[in-house]
Amino acid sequence: MEELVFFKGIGSKAKLYTTTEVIAEYTGIKYKSVYESVRNNQDDLKELGVLPFEMVVPQKGTLGGQPKKVYQLNEQQATLLITYLRNTPQVKEFKKALVKAFYSMKQELDQSKLNRELNKRANIELAETIKAEFPDDPHAYSNYHQLAYKCATGMTPKQLKKAKGVNSPEEALDNDQKERLERAKQHIALYLLDGNDYQDIKKKLLADI
Structure with missing residues (x-):
């Protein structure tokens, strides 16, 4: 499985996060649905920390050339967001994988x-x-x-x-x-x-x- 969790910053300032792109890819849910779930529940998510994002431009030659907003979610935000998604077998497997990925990255840091x-x-x-x-x-x-x-x-x-x-x-x-x-x-x-x-x-x- 590809990387699910990333970090930015160094030392004690390092912050772990996953993205709405990762969540959409590994849950099998359309990106638009994951994005809208974040937008509809952003007040709840912001209670668990800031909700940063970046505008991602599709690679040259790919279909759909519009930039899209990709949110970066900390561990608590990602865990909460997943509870709002439909609990399919693929979502359940992703939940387990994400928990392990956050733990492994914390150990590494x-x-x-x-x-x-x-x-x-x-x-x-x-x-x-x-x-x-x-x-x-x-x-x-x-x-x-x-x-x-x-x-x-x-x-x-x-x-x-x-x-x-x-x-x-x-x-x-x-x-x-x-x-x-x-x-x-x-x-x-x-x-x-x-x-x-x-x-x-x-x-x-x-x-x-």
């Missing part, structure tokens, strides 16, 4: 928040270690930071941003890569404290890539 916090701590520890070991080298942190990314992803931060089209290299990482990045930074700090130089550390970190 929670893990992502944890990884960010751990990475922040590892970053601080690495920065402090480098500052103590190389007080007069302004490039030391940048060099080891790039090495950590190379170890975790096979690419430097600059290469990651270009490959994924993001502003920050961390935005390009999945949870597994974030965990590897944290471990790489911790290992670099320990290797430095053990007296290893850059080439030794690079060889040890990249041995398995």
Whole structure:
């Protein structure tokens, strides 16, 4: 099944939502009916949060060239809206799938928040270690930071941003890569404290890539 739940924002500000397009597609109900259900019950839905929307323009070459308003519903709004729809077997299956999708996405975001916090701590520890070991080298942190990314992803931060089209290299990482990045930074700090130089550390970190 394709993605049912999306998110916007990062960190603690991340908001989960589904759309009226998703609801129409997976319940088998015409989009116009789902849209009208939102319009007819918008006062109820707004009690559960703001009701944002975007105007979606059909892709070139498709039938029906008029833009349409697509609402973005949070978990409570989506759950309430579905109670207003005809309870067909397909709607019931979608209800179950949507509940699981919201739960799974929340778990993923929670893990992502944890990884960010751990990475922040590892970053601080690495920065402090480098500052103590190389007080007069302004490039030391940048060099080891790039090495950590190379170890975790096979690419430097600059290469990651270009490959994924993001502003920050961390935005390009999945949870597994974030965990590897944290471990790489911790290992670099320990290797430095053990007296290893850059080439030794690079060889040890990249041995398995």
